Amino acid sequence: MKAIKLLYIIIMFFWIPGISQTVKKDRFNPRYHNLRYTIMFQETSPDRKWTAFRKTYEESRDTIVLVDHKKPEKVKQYAGVSRFYFTGDSNLLLIRKSSAEMINLNSGVSKSWNNIVSSKFIKSQNKWVVLRGVSSSGTDLEIWKEGNLKETYKNVTRFFVKGNDVFFMKNEAGKNLLYDLKIPEKAIYSSDHEILDCSWSDKGASAWVTEKNGKTDLVYISGNHETFHLSTDMNRDFRTASISQLGTAERFLVELTYAADSLKLPGNPDIWNADDHKLEVKFQGGESEEIAVWDPKLRRLRMDTDDTAPEKINIGDSMYVISYNYYKTQDYIHQYPEFDLYRYQVENGKQQYIGKGGYMLYYGSTGRFVLSNPDNNWVLYDIDALTEKKLKIADTGDPYFSEDDQYILFETEGGLLRYQTDTGDLVKIPLLYGFHSTIVNPIRGEGISSYPNGNKNLYNSKESLIIKMYDKKNDLTAILSYSCQSGKKVMLLAPTRERIDKIEHKNGSLLAVSIEDYNVPTYIKAFNGSKAKIIYKSNPDDIEVGRIRSERISYKNSEGADLTGILYYPLDFSDKKSYPMITIVYEKQSHLGNQYLRDGFFERTESLNIRSYLEGGYFVFLPDIVFDKRGTGFSALDCVNKALDAVSVLRSIDFTRLGLIGYSHGGYETNFIATHSDRFKAYASGAGNSDLIRSYFSYNYNFLRPFYWQFEKGQYKMPGSFKDYKELYIRNSPIYNVSEISAPILLWTGINDKNIDWNQVMEFYIGLKRNKKEAVALFYKDEAHGFLKRSNKIDIARRVEQWFEYHLKDGVKADWMEGSDQQD
Numbered sequence: 001m002k003a004i005k006l007l008y009i010i011i012m013f014f015w016i017p018g019i020s021q022t023v024k025k026d027r028f029n030p031r032y033h034n035l036r037y038t039i040m041f042q043e044t045s046p047d048r049k050w051t052a053f054r055k056t057y058e059e060s061r062d063t064i065v066l067v068d069h070k071k072p073e074k075v076k077q078y079a080g081v082s083r084f085y086f087t088g089d090s091n092l093l094l095i096r097k098s099s100a101e102m103i104n105l106n107s108g109v110s111k112s113w114n115n116i117v118s119s120k121f122i123k124s125q126n127k128w129v130v131l132r133g134v135s136s137s138g139t140d141l142e143i144w145k146e147g148n149l150k151e152t153y154k155n156v157t158r159f160f161v162k163g164n165d166v167f168f169m170k171n172e173a174g175k176n177l178l179y180d181l182k183i184p185e186k187a188i189y190s191s192d193h194e195i196l197d198c199s200w201s202d203k204g205a206s207a208w209v210t211e212k213n214g215k216t217d218l219v220y221i222s223g224n225h226e227t228f229h230l231s232t233d234m235n236r237d238f239r240t241a242s243i244s245q246l247g248t249a250e251r252f253l254v255e256l257t258y259a260a261d262s263l264k265l266p267g268n269p270d271i272w273n274a275d276d277h278k279l280e281v282k283f284q285g286g287e288s289e290e291i292a293v294w295d296p297k298l299r300r301l302r303m304d305t306d307d308t309a310p311e312k313i314n315i316g317d318s319m320y321v322i323s324y325n326y327y328k329t330q331d332y333i334h335q336y337p338e339f340d341l342y343r344y345q346v347e348n349g350k351q352q353y354i355g356k357g358g359y360m361l362y363y364g365s366t367g368r369f370v371l372s373n374p375d376n377n378w379v380l381y382d383i384d385a386l387t388e389k390k391l392k393i394a395d396t397g398d399p400y401f402s403e404d405d406q407y408i409l410f411e412t413e414g415g416l417l418r419y420q421t422d423t424g425d426l427v428k429i430p431l432l433y434g435f436h437s438t439i440v441n442p443i444r445g446e447g448i449s450s451y452p453n454g455n456k457n458l459y460n461s462k463e464s465l466i467i468k469m470y471d472k473k474n475d476l477t478a479i480l481s482y483s484c485q486s487g488k489k490v491m492l493l494a495p496t497r498e499r500i501d502k503i504e505h506k507n508g509s510l511l512a513v514s515i516e517d518y519n520v521p522t523y524i525k526a527f528n529g530s531k532a533k534i535i536y537k538s539n540p541d542d543i544e545v546g547r548i549r550s551e552r553i554s555y556k557n558s559e560g561a562d563l564t565g566i567l568y569y570p571l572d573f574s575d576k577k578s579y580p581m582i583t584i585v586y587e588k589q590s591h592l593g594n595q596y597l598r599d600g601f602f603e604r605t606e607s608l609n610i611r612s613y614l615e616g617g618y619f620v621f622l623p624d625i626v627f628d629k630r631g632t633g634f635s636a637l638d639c640v641n642k643a644l645d646a647v648s649v650l651r652s653i654d655f656t657r658l659g660l661i662g663y664s665h666g667g668y669e670t671n672f673i674a675t676h677s678d679r680f681k682a683y684a685s686g687a688g689n690s691d692l693i694r695s696y697f698s699y700n701y702n703f704l705r706p707f708y709w710q711f712e713k714g715q716y717k718m719p720g721s722f723k724d725y726k727e728l729y730i731r732n733s734p735i736y737n738v739s740e741i742s743a744p745i746l747l748w749t750g751i752n753d754k755n756i757d758w759n760q761v762m763e764f765y766i767g768l769k770r771n772k773k774e775a776v777a778l779f780y781k782d783e784a785h786g787f788l789k790r791s792n793k794i795d796i797a798r799r800v801e802q803w804f805e806y807h808l809k810d811g812v813k814a815d816w817m818e819g820s821d822q823q824d
Contacts, residue, residue, distance in 0.1 A: 402458070
């Protein structure tokens with residue numbers, strides 16, 4: 001009888017849900033790949049009845065999910081989709097490789113197309129432009145609207161869509177004919193040569209055509225269809241051309257890029273002068289740029305030959321552009337230099353000095369004002385008057401101009417700052433105390449390609465602003481709306497520790513947001529005014545993630561800085577057991593504590609998936625790290641020690657089985673901590689620096705500049721130059737204390753790493769070998785900084801897991817740890 005009862009208990013233990021313990025899955029087995037997905041490219045239909053998004057797995061992302069807001073339990077999925085759109089009538093257009101389908105979501109009726117060569121949906125016009133091979137004679141251009149064929153043009157070879165304009169080409173009698181869809185009866189241009197591109201000017205009064213005739217030619221077509229070939233004013237064949245209209249005038253700024261010029265390639269020997277400000281040009285393959293002004297009235301292309309400030313920024317003014325010299329003030333101490341800004345007079349090429357600009361530059365819609373941040377303080381430049389105003393506003397978030405440039409809104413702590421450009425009045429707009437604001441629905445221009453951080457930044461004062469508020473200290477996020485006209489603010493989403501990702505909006509109204517937490521898969525919440533409703537929950541079968549537990553650990557470093565660590569508990573944690581713990585190091589990581597813990601290779605640090613280790617019975621700890629005058633390494637060591645002290649009260653952590661891992665900057669921190677700590681039983685370090693001095697005096701082939709800026713003004717945050725702090729640089733270099741490492745360490749890197757030279761890892765390995773330390777180094781021949789090949793991702797993840805299993809959990813020692821002379 002006792003034997004029967006015992007058998008019954010055993011059966012019940014293994015069969016009753018919730019009683020059994022989780023069996024750790026082998027994430028390297030294909031059976032466990034692609035189990036969890038994220039939501040990308042979320043879009044709500046114009047009638048707000050439907051939401052569609054791309055279901056994104058680790059290895060596939062071609063499935064579109066459609067959700068009915070009224071019946072969210074009825075979800076439809078469409079596979080093999082490359083692009084999707086909602087039409088103006090809220091029909092769903094699905095585009096595949098050579099086919100498409102449009103579905104009337106109310107009736108369920110669908111229409112299909114095949115033999116599609118190319119297509120483009122113009123959302124602003126609710127128009128779908130399709131090039132189809134409908135017969136053996138060639139391809140036809142079809143214009144569709146809501147599934148209805150509106151226009152057809154026979155024997156079209158290709159088409160161009162530029163904004164709202166559509167051009168198409170035909171080949172007749174050996175000539176390429178270019179048509180404008182608005183006036184398709186007659187070709188606007190005819191050429192014997194290949195037409196590469198076409199666009200209207202901003203006002204539609206003229207057109208530009210790029211064609212290939214042995215060399216590339218730029219053709220200007222005036223309003224009365226006169227044509228001008230600009231190549232006659234060019235000395236060289238250009239590769240690309242970017243054209244922008246200057247204000248309301250019929251003048252254009254033309255930016256030309258040229259292919260490699262053998263005369264500009266490095267010679268042999270390649271000469272490097274110490275006063276060279278253009279080192280990165282050596283690696284551009286002889287390519288170059290040139291800026292010119294095209295004035296149809298003068299019928300010529302005027303090249304700018306003044307090297308004082310050759311780069312130009314079109315700020316929307318008819319008379320002036322901003323000019324500057326990218327290289328003149330380049331000292332490579334900062335990642336980006338500060339520039340001398342000039343006002344360039346388009347008519348005659350005259351340049352007048354405006355003032356010093358910072359690495360950010362923004363402008364509004366009138367062309368009158370430019371805003372920049374020299375010395376991290378905002379300065380407003382009046383281009384017409386050639387004056388400047390120091391705004392006494394510390395470097396904050398992004399600034400945005402009103403439509404008439406009368407006001408500038410600055411994102412800042414607690415709300416917004418509103419500056420009046422004419423009077424200089426500055427008003428604080430309080431929104432939410434302790435939270436930093438980010439305007440979600442600004443109006444942005446295309447950006448300034450040649451400037452480090454530049455843009456046309458506007459806000460619509462007639463619409464409510466949707467503002468994301470973030471409390472960095474407590475990792476809380478809220479969403480509110482603010483009316484610039486009435487001053488009314490409305491809380492749309494109360495402060496939450498959950499992660500707010502995609503925020504969808506239209507005309508000043510919040511449509512939907514994506515929300516997740518570390519143990520809550522992403523879900524979509526749709527808004528209708530002040531009402532909100534959850535319409536979709538992703539990964540509904542991921543029941544296990546709800547059992548994951550985390551805790552925010554508060555602590556201070558020795559300098560008194562308030563820091564936070566995220567501690568994840570092992571899955572099926574029991575306070576009656578003790579577990580090993582792996583600490584992941586980088587910089588501040590507490591803001592990552594609400595990211596959904598996916599499976600596979602969704603990783604905070606290269607090679608280590610947190611969820612996999614929690615399933616494997618580990619604690620995982622992410623402490624915040626900040627840097628100060630003690631140097632990068634000692635600052636990191638102190639922060640990690642204080643973080644470990646803060647969790648030392650937890651008896652379930654086995655402090656005799658601690659592991660430390662980091663990648664890139666975290667790899668350097670791991671190397672340093674390993675040379676100064678005896679608290680860890682094993683280390684794993686990927687692509688980390690070991691010798692700060694060698695790295696400081698190296699040329700970084702990723703950023704294409706000397707690397708000392710990264711130490712003085714960049715990520716390492718050292719207090720100054722090596723010349724002034726020699727001892728500090730030496731003391732913070734792991735290689736000089738490599739003999740002090742007291743625990744096994746695994747190193748890895750990619751041989752093609754252009755950011756952290758792979759020889760830094762080799763140097764550290766050689767130091768470990770010389771001092772007879774237990775170490776293994778892995779060098780991947782076909783990887784750079786951040787692995788791309790899936791086979792290599794699997795390989796390094798498996799080896800890191802085996803490393804920690806062996807050293808922290810007394811697992812089996814893998815053959816590759818034995819050394820080549822001890823393997824078969």
